[in-house]
Amino acid sequence: xxxxxxxxxxxxxxxxxxxxxxxxxxxQTPIFMPVGTQATVKAMSSRELKEIGSQIILGNTxxxxxxxxxxxxxxAGGLHQFMNWDRPILTDSGGFQVFSxxxxxxxxxxxxxxxxxxxGSKHFISPEKSMQxxxxxxxxxxxxxxxxxxxxxEKEYVENSLNRTLRWAERCKxxxxxxxxxxxxxxxxGGVYPELRKQSVxxxxxxxxxxxxxxxxxxxETKDEMYKMLDHTTPLMPKDKPRYxxxxxxxxxxIEGIYHGIDMFDCVMPTRIARxxxxxxxxxxxxxxxxxxxxxxxxxxxECDCHVCQNYSRGYVRHLIKRNEILGVRLTTYHNLYFMLKxxxxxxxxxxxxxxxxxxxxxxxKYELK
Amino acid sequence: xxxxxxxxxxxxxxxxxxxxxxxxxxxQTPIFMPVGTQATVKAMSSRELKEIGSQIILGNTxxxxxxxxxxxxxxAGGLHQFMNWDRPILTDSGGFQVFSxxxxxxxxxxxxxxxxxxxGSKHFISPEKSMQxxxxxxxxxxxxxxxxxxxxxEKEYVENSLNRTLRWAERCKxxxxxxxxxxxxxxxxGGVYPELRKQSVxxxxxxxxxxxxxxxxxxxETKDEMYKMLDHTTPLMPKDKPRYxxxxxxxxxxIEGIYHGIDMFDCVMPTRIARxxxxxxxxxxxxxxxxxxxxxxxxxxxECDCHVCQNYSRGYVRHLIKRNEILGVRLTTYHNLYFMLKxxxxxxxxxxxxxxxxxxxxxxxKYELK
Numbered sequence: 254x255x256x257x258x259x260x261x262x263x264x265x266x267x268x269x270x271x272x273x274x275x276x277x278x279x280x281q282t283p284i285f286m287p288v289g290t291q292a293t294v295k296a297m298s299s300r301e302l303k304e305i306g307s308q309i310i311l312g313n314t315x316x317x318x319x320x321x322x323x324x325x326x327x328x329a330g331g332l333h334q335f336m337n338w339d340r341p342i343l344t345d346s347g348g349f350q351v352f353s354x355x356x357x358x359x360x361x362x363x364x365x366x367x368x369x370x371x372x373g374s375k376h377f378i379s380p381e382k383s384m385q386x387x388x389x390x391x392x393x394x395x396x397x398x399x400x401x402x403x404x405x406x407e408k409e410y411v412e413n414s415l416n417r418t419l420r421w422a423e424r425c426k427x428x429x430x431x432x433x434x435x436x437x438x439x440x441x442x443g444g445v446y447p448e449l450r451k452q453s454v455x456x457x458x459x460x461x462x463x464x465x466x467x468x469x470x471x472x473x474e475t476k477d478e479m480y481k482m483l484d485h486t487t488p489l490m491p492k493d494k495p496r497y498x499x500x501x502x503x504x505x506x507x508i509e510g511i512y513h514g515i516d517m518f519d520c521v522m523p524t525r526i527a528r529x530x531x532x533x534x535x536x537x538x539x540x541x542x543x544x545x546x547x548x549x550x551x552x553x554x555x556e557c558d559c560h561v562c563q564n565y566s567r568g569y570v571r572h573l574i575k576r577n578e579i580l581g582v583r584l585t586t587y588h589n590l591y592f593m594l595k596x597x598x599x600x601x602x603x604x605x606x607x608x609x610x611x612x613x614x615x616x617x618x619k620y621e622l623k
Numbered sequence: 624x625x626x627x628x629x630x631x632x633x634x635x636x637x638x639x640x641x642x643x644x645x646x647x648x649x650x651q652t653p654i655f656m657p658v659g660t661q662a663t664v665k666a667m668s669s670r671e672l673k674e675i676g677s678q679i680i681l682g683n684t685x686x687x688x689x690x691x692x693x694x695x696x697x698x699a700g701g702l703h704q705f706m707n708w709d710r711p712i713l714t715d716s717g718g719f720q721v722f723s724x725x726x727x728x729x730x731x732x733x734x735x736x737x738x739x740x741x742x743g744s745k746h747f748i749s750p751e752k753s754m755q756x757x758x759x760x761x762x763x764x765x766x767x768x769x770x771x772x773x774x775x776x777e778k779e780y781v782e783n784s785l786n787r788t789l790r791w792a793e794r795c796k797x798x799x800x801x802x803x804x805x806x807x808x809x810x811x812x813g814g815v816y817p818e819l820r821k822q823s824v825x826x827x828x829x830x831x832x833x834x835x836x837x838x839x840x841x842x843x844e845t846k847d848e849m850y851k852m853l854d855h856t857t858p859l860m861p862k863d864k865p866r867y868x869x870x871x872x873x874x875x876x877x878i879e880g881i882y883h884g885i886d887m888f889d890c891v892m893p894t895r896i897a898r899x900x901x902x903x904x905x906x907x908x909x910x911x912x913x914x915x916x917x918x919x920x921x922x923x924x925x926e927c928d929c930h931v932c933q934n935y936s937r938g939y940v941r942h943l944i945k946r947n948e949i950l951g952v953r954l955t956t957y958h959n960l961y962f963m964l965k966x967x968x969x970x971x972x973x974x975x976x977x978x979x980x981x982x983x984x985x986x987x988x989k990y991e992l993k
Binding site: 291292293295299320321325329330335337547548564565569572573575578579582583 | 662706707943948953
C-alpha cells in the first residue's frame, strides 16, 4: 500500500507538512533520506540509523544490480532483509549512475547500453529492466527510469530527452502494473528551461503516479537557478502527492527546498564530507581535521544533543580522523546525519506551529554559508 | 586502589578464577582484553565494547606518546576521558614497539633512543619517561619498561637483557612511588630458557609488584615452546597476584594459557583478522570473503548470540567486505571480540563449576585448529 496525507501548508511559504504510509511504516515529511548506495549507509549500522531517527533510506539500483546482484538480494528475501532494515526504502532507477558513465554508455530508445565501472563488463538497462531489478530489491518506493540531461545542455537536447523520459515513464508504469507493495514515482525533468519543466509536469502527471520527483537539478547550475526552477515547478505539481527533490540535501538546500514546497530529499554530501573530516554545526560547516581543533575538548556542535556530541570531543575526533581510525568516520557520519534528521524534525515542528519562516531566519542568523 | 582476589583454582589444571579491583571498576578473570592502540579499539565504539562485555581495554604508550601526545591526553583529563571509556585501562610501556623498530633504535643502559615510524623524528624513552607518559595517560594498570628480546636469541643476550630489565623495573617502581590510582606490573622475561625464566621470576617478585606479566612469548617460537615455558614459569609465580600473558590471544591460546594458570590476555589478532574478513566460529576460523559464502544467508556463527549473528548474514557481511564498506569491518570486529569475551566468560563459568577440563575438550571437539 502507499498513501500520502497533506496535513498543513505554511501560509508564508510553500512549505508543507505531511505523512507517507508504506508497507514498512510511515514517513513524516518533509524528510531527509540517508543514502545507502551499496546496501549500507556508509559507516552506519541499522540500529544507529534508527537511533538518529532515519525514517526511510535509499538504495542505488545501479550499484546493487552490479554487486552483489539483485537476484542474490531477492534470494536473501529482498533488500530490507538483506541489509537488516525494516523501515521504508526508496530505490533510484539506476538512470543517473548509468548516464554519469559518459564514454562508457550509449542511449537508445530501447534503453541504455553501458559498461560496468568495476570491471568493464557489458550491460543493458531499459525501463522494464530497471523495474525488474527494483522488484527484486523490493523497495517501498521505486523511481521511474529517466534520463537526467547534463548541465549545461541545449534546449533541443533537453526537450528530446524529456520526451524520451516520458515514453520511458509509460513503459515503467506498464511494467509495474499489478505490483501493490511498491509505489512508482514519476520524474520531472526539463533542465533549467521553465517551459520544458511545465511540459514535463503536465505530461508526467497525466500518467498519474503516486508521487513525483524533480530530477536534473544540483547537476552544475547555480543555487539561484535551482531555487528559481523549484519556485516555478512546484506550484504546477499536484498538491496531494509527495514531492521528492533528487540528490539534493545540504542543510541550506533542505530549508530552501522545503520553502519551495519539497517533501523529500536525499544526498550523499552529509556522509561524504564526514569521511573527509567535515562536520555540520549550528554555526556552519567545520573541518575538524584542522589543527585549530587539536586541543578543543568541546563537542563537535555544542548545540547538538546527539550521542557523539554528548560523549566525544572535537580533539578526540580530530585525532581519530588524522590517524585514519574507522571510529573517526563513524562519529562524523553519525553526527552529520543526525544533524540533517534533527533539522528535518525541527522544520516539521516549525511548520506545524506556523513558525517556519521564523525558523528559517533564525537558522541563517547563526549558520555561516560558504 | 588495586586488589586481586583469587576465588578458585581448578583441580585438574592450573586454571584460576579471580577478580581484580581498580578505581574504574572490577575485572573478572580470566579475561581477554581488547586492544585500543590509538585510543580506539579499531572500528568499535565505547558502548559497543561495553555491550559485548569488555571489562578492560589496552592502550599503547608508544603510539599515544607520538600521536596525539600524552600531554594532550592529560589536558583532556586522561585517556579514559579522552576516548570516552570509564572502565579499567591497561597501558603497555612502549618497550615492545620501540624494540620492534629494529634499525631505528639504539638500546643503552639509560633507555632507548629511537626514530618515529611516522615521521622519522628522534625520541628517547627511559623507564622513568615511560612511567611519566603512563601517568599522563592515567591508565589503571601500568606496565614496567622492559626489553623483549627477539626470537631466536643467544642465551647470553637474553640473560644480559633480563638483567637490564630488572634494573629498569626498579627504576620504574621508584618513578611510580606515591602513585595510588595506578598499579605497576612487573614483567617476567627469559626467552625460551627455563633457568632464565626462573631467575626472572625470583628477581622480579623480590620487587613486590601488585601483578606480573609474562613477556617475550608468541614472538616466533612454536606453540609447544610457548606452552612449555608457561608450564615451567607460572608455578614459580606468586598465587596471590594476577598473571598477564602479553600479546597472546587466539581462542586456543586463551584456553591453553588459562590451563597453564594465566589470568589476563591481550592480542590484536581477533580485530586484525576481522579487518581482513576472517571470523571466529565454534567450528574454527572462516574466511568470509570466500565465494562459498556468497549465497549463505545464515549467521556468521550459528552458535553465537551476538548482535551481529542475530541480525546479519554471512552473504551480507561478505558483500560489505568485498565492497570495502566500513560496516563490514565493524560487523566482523564486533563478532570476533564478542567471541573472545564470551569464551572468557564461559571459561570462568566452567572453572567455577569445576568443569574447565571438560569445557576445553568439548571446545576442541568442534573447533578446527589450523
